[in-house]
Amino acid sequence: MTVNMTKGQAISLQKSDGGTLTAVRMGLGWQAAPRRGLFGSRTREIDLDASAVLFADKQPVDVVFFRHLTSDDGSVKHTGDNLVGGAGSGGDDEAILVDLQRVPVHIDQIVFTVNSFTGQTFQEVQNAFCRIVDETNGQELARYTLDGGGQYTAQIMAKVHRVGNGWQMTALGNPANGRTFQDLMPSILPHL
Amino acid sequence: MTAELVRGQNHTLPQTRLEIRVSAGCPVVAGATLGDEHGTVRGTEWVAHPGSPRLPGLEVSRQAAADHRLAVDLDALPGAVHRVTVLLALPTGAGHPARFGAVAAPFVAVTGLDGTEIATFTLIGLDTESAVAALELYRRQGAWKVRAVGQGYAAGLAGMLADQGLDRAAELAASIQDAVASGLARSVAPPPPRAPEGERVRHPSGPAPAPTDPAPPRPGSEPLGGPTTGPAPGATTGTAPGAAAAGNAAPGTAGGGPIDYAHPRRQTSAPPPPPPTAPAAAPGQPAPPVAGDATGWSMDERLYNQIWGMFEDLARAVAAYRSAVDFAESRMEQELDRALSDPRHRMGGAGDLARERARDKCQDLTARAREVLDRDLSQLAAESAVVEPALPAPYAGWGNPVWHGYRVPMELPMALRLGDLHLPERTDLRIPLLVRLPLERGVWIDSGRTASEAAAATGGDRLRRLAMDTAVTLAARLLAVYPANEFSVHVIDPAGAAAGALAPLTDAGVLAAPPASGAGGVSAVLAHLTRRVDLVQMAVRAGAADSLPPDLDTGEHLLIVNDFPHGFDDRAVTQLRYLADEGPAVGVHLLMVADREDARDYGPVLDPLWRSLLRVTPVADDHLVDPWVGHAWTYEPCRVPEGSRVLEQVLALVAAARRADPR
Secondary structure, eight states, X not given: OOEEOOTXXXXXXXXXXXXXXXXXXXXXXXXXXXXXXXXXXXXXXXOEEEEEEEEETTEEEEEEBTTBOBOTTSSEEEOOOOSSOBOSSSSOSEEEEEEGGGSOTTOOEEEEEXXXXXXXXXXXXXXXXXXXXXXXXXXEEEEEEOTTOOSOSEEEEEEEEXXXXXXEEEEEEEEEOOSXXXXXXXXXXXXX | OOEEEOTTOEEEOSOSEEEEXXXXXXXXXXXXXXXXXXXXXXXXXXXXXXXXXXETTEEOOSSOEEEEEEEEXXXXXXXXXXXXXXXXXXXXXXXXXXXXXXXXXXXXXXXXXXXXXXXXXXXXXXXXXXXXXXXXXXXXXXXXXXXXXXXXXXXXXXHHHHHTTOXXXXXXXXXXXXXXXXXXXXXXXXXXXXXOGGGOOOOOSSSOOOTTOSSXXXXXXXXXXXXXXXXXXXXXXXXXXXXXXXXXXXXXXXXXXXXXXXXXXXXXXXXXXXXXXXXOOOTTSXXXXXXXXXXXXXHHHHHHHHHHHHHHHHHHHHHHHHHHHHHHHHHHHHHHHHHHHOGGGSSTTHHHHHXXXXXXXXXHHHHHHHHHHHHHHHHHHHHHHHHHHHOOGGGSOXXXXXXXXXXXXXXXXXEEEEEEEEETTEXXXXXXXXXXXXXXXXXXXXXXXXXXXXXXXXXXXXXXXXXXXXXXHHHHHHHHHSOTTSEEEEEEOTTSTTHHXXXXXXXXXXXXXXXXXXHHHHHHHHXXXXXXXXXXXXXXXXXXXXXXOTTOOOSEEEEEEEEETTTOOHHHHXXXXXXHHHTGGGTEEEEEEEOGGGGGGGGGGGHHHHHHSEXXXXXXXXXXXXXXXXXXXXXXXXOOXXXXXXXXXXXXXXXXXXXXXXX
């Protein structure tokens, strides 16, 4: 069952059978906004980017984004940069895979962000969503709808953090402005 | 708020501890120079570059990379410094672009330590320049500012350094490029993307055919698809046992029918046998490892992929451990500092308690990291224990019993083991270093003194002998894994000093000719191989591979050069460089046994030669770098076990197969 998340909502990343999650995927999908008027087939390219920032004790330790596709320890992997979005079929255009079992012991929080690299605000993007999926069985755990989201170019989406021996996810849904994750650092820090 | 600077614009810096991030479309060298109040760089000690990456208050990275982070602490700079210039340069050498106009515009950002951008600058409008002064940080009335410069130099690094008032700028520029090049030569190239099976057609003949032509025309070879007995020499497919077993319309095995309707490149119509599956794991336990548990069309390919997978997993598991330990230690130091400076802790035991707690936290985190690492390492060790015995001869060490059952192969294997790699965290967990065949770059066995302990403990003469022994076992390995008569080995030993080490090859009679000695011998061998490279290149360029003279041997060649540059005159050195550059593409490979110090007189002329070769050492030495994380891996060559005759036995079989099938 999909949870349409609202800001600040925390969900425990536990499977229905009680075991903790071992692998999650953050998927991001969007469709380029069609241009109206003459030459209508010419669509403007919209490049959204998904990033994951790995924190140890509130210090950023590693970042997985389109220029660094695998964290040094191999636990977080980006499937690669998509510059134009999908045709709107609803699939993930960019995805970040996190193997929670392999995350180094000192990393206690991972923050997922979405940025508009080409600068369009989420109002101009159609069918944009990001979601968290349990990678072991493909079940969608949470979904955000980004389009119509106002004059923002970035969103700090969610964080997964260690609780006891397992992991928990908290939806942040905090709109922000910035081109890459570096611009977002000041807005991320209060959420840690 | 980020300031997006244009050329010439300046911006006040709010803090003195900064990071400068550089992103470029290709690997670039990043460095920095310090200038006094007149803007003069007072000497080479005021230049931070890959060869000397640390100055007080400034650190740059050691190698060329597409992304850099330069750490700057302006307060820690010497008082006489009034200006810091951040410069970028393109590394010289083959495979690197020669001008900034040919690559994407570099982007430079000055950021705080938390990653917030203070000012950014995109260096647009560069053309023939190969070096550029990107940014300048300078003192103005007690405060620091940043200015976007973007001044390019077509004369390169040397021109830029000279412009900043450095004498001997050319020398320094050369040493910087050299430091970068040695960084590049240390890196293990990532595995090449796997070609689809249909493309993996072997080319035993020298001329590399055009990709659309699966069978290079050879003098005397059967036309493709005709009723041939045995595989056509030019078109032996790679390793597709599935297709071969099914007898399924593979070219050359059409079974007598004169017409073959099958697509000549589609050879994988039969699915490969399924990989061995691991038995179900007990709940809560990792699955027991199985050899060949990876993707691939054949067992060889699966094992190859599995070994690369183990290599990457080990690199990453150790990276996770090291980063956790580093973090634990730096946090402990910060906490100790804080405990020390807190006035409330001056009295009583509170300070001791805080320090105690900081140490405990560090130990706890380190212990947990170690636990995870041990879990990963024992899993990899278990995998290694099942994979090693299952390896085919080309992937196996000399101690593996598979070499005792050695038979001369009918086709070229995918890869060859050059030695073992390991990390200090667990020295008994060895990962085979596999290189693809045919070789893509030559090998340089460093007979000089290296920084490693093992080299320091070994005498100079002993080291030279070990280097030559390593070269001989490597040549024997190559001879053994190629089909008979498709690989020949030439030796240049100008002083005849390596006769003892070469005995296994000469006794078995597997050399193309006796080791060449003296200046005459050197030039004769070089002339022979140069002619071969020239002819094959010409034939390939003209698309007339069938017009090669019939006496030309179309197999692959390996040239072992001992004692370089002894016995080499300038002409011979030039020929050798030509072979190193052009040879690999047409099947002529170099195996140099040399001490770089000996060739010092030639100066930087030979740098491209060293750079183009994969450097290995005769004794354990941690100089190879993995493509993922950049750990320094300790390399050890494959050694024949003490008292074993396996090398002689294998070479005798090779020699017998050559006699049975003379060309």
